[in-house]
Amino acid sequence: MQPFTVKAIKIIQNIPSGKVMTYGQIAKLAGSPRGARQVVRILHSLSEKHQLPWHRVVNGKGEIGFKNDLSFNLQRELLEKEEIYVSSKGILDLQEYLYDPLYHHS
Template structure:
């Protein structure tokens, strides 16, 4: 496993209940500010294997990015169950709910 991938997995596993991170925020914390798309691929391919809390990852606008309606609804349901609220446009207030871990080296 590549070091960036291992860092991304660790960061996603560390997102606490009731908090979210953005794809770009995870990439920056893992040491690759331009690696948001890699984070998407890691989430897609490794969530089940590593039991990642995939539902705690949203886009930079605080919006669920998953296009599949069933998966998107499931993600929203999980987040609501953790106490995360959405505004009238379906966005999460990142100032309130975004998790900021200490960057890894």
């Protein structure tokens, strides 16, 4: 696995319940500021294998990225179970829910 992939997986695994991160934020922290699409691919292909909390990753506007109803509804449901309010259009408040590992040391 590429170092970027290893770092991205570790970052995603550490997003706490009730918080989200963006694709771009993860890419930047993993060492590739322009690697948001790579993060999408990692989530798509490795979430199950690495038990990643894929539902805690949203786009830079705070939107659920899925257009597919099934995936969209599943992600919204999983986020709401963690007390994250998601609008009917799939938008959440990044100011309230964004996790920044540089400021949240657990």
